[in-house]
Amino acid sequence: MLRRQSARESAARTYARALPIVPVRARGMTIEGADGRRYLDCLSGAGTLALGHNHPVVLEAIRTVLDSGAPLHVLDLATPVKDAFITELFRTLPPGLADRARVQFCGPAGTDAVEAALTLVRAATGRTGVLAFTGAYHGMTTGSLEASGGAFDVRVARLPYPQDYRCPFGVGGDRGAELAARWTESVLDDPKSGVRRPAGMILEPVQGEGGVIPAPDTWMRRMRQITADRSIPLIADEVQTGVGRTGAFWAVEHSGITPDVMVLSKAIGGSLPLAVVVYRDDLDVWEPGAHAGTFRGNQLAMAAGTATLAHVRENRLAERAATLGAHLLGRLRHLAEDIPCIGDVRGRGLMIGVELVDPEGEGADPDGEGAVNRGDSECGDSEYGEAECGESKHGEASGRGSGVAVGVGRGAPDAVPARGPHPAAPELAVAVQRECLRRGLIVELGGRHASVVRLLPPLTITDEQAAAVLDRLADAIEAAARNHAHRTHQHDKDQSNQRPRQAPKPRGRAGRSR
Numbered sequence: 001m002l003r004r005q006s007a008r009e010s011a012a013r014t015y016a017r018a019l020p021i022v023p024v025r026a027r028g029m030t031i032e033g034a035d036g037r038r039y040l041d042c043l044s045g046a047g048t049l050a051l052g053h054n055h056p057v058v059l060e061a062i063r064t065v066l067d068s069g070a071p072l073h074v075l076d077l078a079t080p081v082k083d084a085f086i087t088e089l090f091r092t093l094p095p096g097l098a099d100r101a102r103v104q105f106c107g108p109a110g111t112d113a114v115e116a117a118l119t120l121v122r123a124a125t126g127r128t129g130v131l132a133f134t135g136a137y138h139g140m141t142t143g144s145l146e147a148s149g150g151a152f153d154v155r156v157a158r159l160p161y162p163q164d165y166r167c168p169f170g171v172g173g174d175r176g177a178e179l180a181a182r183w184t185e186s187v188l189d190d191p192k193s194g195v196r197r198p199a200g201m202i203l204e205p206v207q208g209e210g211g212v213i214p215a216p217d218t219w220m221r222r223m224r225q226i227t228a229d230r231s232i233p234l235i236a237d238e239v240q241t242g243v244g245r246t247g248a249f250w251a252v253e254h255s256g257i258t259p260d261v262m263v264l265s266k267a268i269g270g271s272l273p274l275a276v277v278v279y280r281d282d283l284d285v286w287e288p289g290a291h292a293g294t295f296r297g298n299q300l301a302m303a304a305g306t307a308t309l310a311h312v313r314e315n316r317l318a319e320r321a322a323t324l325g326a327h328l329l330g331r332l333r334h335l336a337e338d339i340p341c342i343g344d345v346r347g348r349g350l351m352i353g354v355e356l357v358d359p360e361g362e363g364a365d366p367d368g369e370g371a372v373n374r375g376d377s378e379c380g381d382s383e384y385g386e387a388e389c390g391e392s393k394h395g396e397a398s399g400r401g402s403g404v405a406v407g408v409g410r411g412a413p414d415a416v417p418a419r420g421p422h423p424a425a426p427e428l429a430v431a432v433q434r435e436c437l438r439r440g441l442i443v444e445l446g447g448r449h450a451s452v453v454r455l456l457p458p459l460t461i462t463d464e465q466a467a468a469v470l471d472r473l474a475d476a477i478e479a480a481a482r483n484h485a486h487r488t489h490q491h492d493k494d495q496s497n498q499r500p501r502q503a504p505k506p507r508g509r510a511g512r513s514r
Contacts, residue, residue: 001034015043018433019442026053029458029465031442040469041442042455047208047240047351050267050308050317052458058270061307062300074297076105085302088309089268092249093278096258100281107293108273108301110239110265111139114202116277116291117261121200121233123290124283129198131184131232133161134168135210135448138202138237138263157195159184161203163213165344165355165421166448177219184226200261201227202235205251211447212346212353212454214246220255233260233283239275240351243267244312244459247322247349254348270304317459321349324466328352328455335474341481343422352455355447356429356477357422424449428484435476441469453477 001022009016022034029052031039044052051058065072065081074082082105090098104120106112122128132138162180164172169179187193203223207213227234236259241251245267248254252262260283265275273295312318329347332354336342343357429451436443436453444454457469 018430018445019043019437021437021442028052028055029461037440039437039440039442040457040465040472042457042469043442043444044456044458045271046266046444047245047456048266048269049271050243050245050312050459051270052460053271055308055311055460057307057311058304061270061303062272065299065303070299072299073295074299075294076292076297079297079299081299081302081306082297085306085309088306088313089264089276089278092309092313093262094250094253094258097262097278097280101278102281102284104277104279104291105293105296106275106277106291108265108269108275108295108298109139110237110263110275112293113239113263113265113275113277114138114237117202117235117263117279118200119291120261120277120279120283120286121235123286124233125199125231127197127199128155129196130156131159131187131195131198131201132156133159133203133207135161135163135207135213136202136204136237137207137209138204139239157187157198159187161207161210161213162216162219163211165346170420174216174218177216177222181219181222181226184223188226188230188232197230198232200233200235202237202263204237204241205254206241206246206348206351208240208351208454209446211355211452212351214346214348215255217255220252220257224255224257224259227260235259235261235263237263239263239265240456243309244318244321245349245351245456247318247325249313249318251348267308268305269298269301270306270308272298272301272304274298274301274305312459318349321459324461324463325349325352328466328470331470332473335470335477339474339477339481341425341428341484342477343424347455350455350457350459350461353447353452354455354473354477355452356425356432357451358425358428359422361423362420424451425484426450428480429453431480431484432473432476435480436472439472439476441472441476443473 002020005013005016021031021037021039023031024034025032026041029041031041031053033039041049041053044050070079070081086103089103090101093101104116106116118130160168160180160183162177164176167176169176171179187195188197201223203215204210205215205220207215224234226232236252238250238252242264243249245251246254250262252259261277261279263277268274268276325347328350329345329352332345332352336345340359341356342354344355345353346355347353424447426449429445432453433443433445444456446452446454453473455469455473457465461469
């Protein structure tokens with residue numbers, strides 16, 4: 001089957017290249033391949049499977065629709081299944097949006113919902129430009145790509161997204177977030193900035209593909225204030241962060257803001273394709289058919305989504321994600337103390353990233369220590385007895401590796417950076433992913449340089465499964481690091497042997513060494 005896939009499917013396939021398995025059965029967090037091997041799935045359909053594979057409440061919801069004789073395809077007509085989904089969805093929304101929300105069903109992918117959101121704010125404001133952020137990923141269609149980090153020659157103004165380990169200003173922490181906010185204000189208020197007042201601003205509360213970078217809560221509040229003061233609609237892309245993934249039902253709730261527009265997909269469909277835009281009612285100005293799609297009435301996905309949303313809410317799985325996520329981050333940071341190639345550990349809830357670096361590359365400090373700031377002095381005992389390392393007052397969980405003195409996130413005075421981060425190690429990350437698969441663990445890679453190992457387990461992961469993930473990942477990183485160091489040493493040795501030897505200098509008076 002793998003050979004036929006390679007021969008018949010397009011060269012654009014991605015996951016199949018890094019994960020050469022053929023899943024035949026799955027339940028919860030476990031996938032079984034055609035060869036009988038079992039894997040712990042920390043990819044979860046790129047965050048789609050909030051409840052894991054084939055959860056009983058999801059299967060029951062799908063069976064109920066199938067057995068009822070209800071139509072499966074209804075375009076945008078009203079149905080009992082859709083009505084139940086909207087009711088449950090609105091029950092979970094941030095309070096400031098829930099009481100005046102409208103919802104648009106889109107083509108069944110997050111990127112189409114992003115397109116709809118951009119169309120909406122352009123229609124509502126009469127403006128065309130968009131503010132987006134470096135490192136962003138919003139989808140693969142034209143408008144979504146324009147707002148993503150790798151775009152060129154588009155109608156989008158790119159702004160700095162705050163982060164600690166590779167801070168664009170070289171400082172990280174609260175100071176870096178403040179500088180990013182001031183840059184945004186300057187771009188909007190400077191009549192010579194070249195940026196006209198935009199139709200909207202789109203951001204991810206946690207950048208996923210960008211490297212699992214949580215936005216500081218204070219910065220999120222600043223973006224909300226900046227946009228509100230200038231009548232710019234704020235679009236929160238919650239395609240991957242939503243439905244409890246980050247430790248709150250919606251990631252914007254960490255900062256307490258209420259966006260004007262929310263883009264939702266992935267987990268809201270309960271493992272089936274579904275995407276919607278939820279927005280403030282006064283933005284509802286577009287004409288009938290302004291955004292449409294043949295498959296926006298996916299009844300099975302709505303039923304599965306209703307069951308998933310209700311199960312996450314009723315069983316407080318977002319709180320569980322926050323607790324377990326803090327434990328996993330603490331354990332991974334402890335692991336980083338002994339493994340120099342781990343440059344940074346960061347994340348929020350069960351959205352976790354481990355950035356791999358070349359510890360011998362530029363960025364090392366004079367004492368030869370790793371560039372990562374392990375965050376030890378920022379660790380405090382939480383109510384669960386775990387060390388919530390790196391959790392700053394603005395909420396960003398990071399290893400603090402930008403070279404800023406420990407304590408910036410706790411309000412300590414800014415310090416002069418001692419060093420920069422080490423170079424990213426994408427080849428090592430690929431090797432780690434391969435070693436994980438050999439040990440029965442499926443992980444994803446991401447980040448600006450594809451050097452971040454990403455963990456997106458289902459919210460139903462057990463403590464035993466979490467321990468197994470940590471053990472397998474640690475073993476894989478250590479094995480890959482050893483192999484990488486051996487290959488590097490062998491390469492350097494071969495290069496040395498290939499250099500031509502110089503003829504010995506004459507031993508006369510002029511050439512005699514002192």
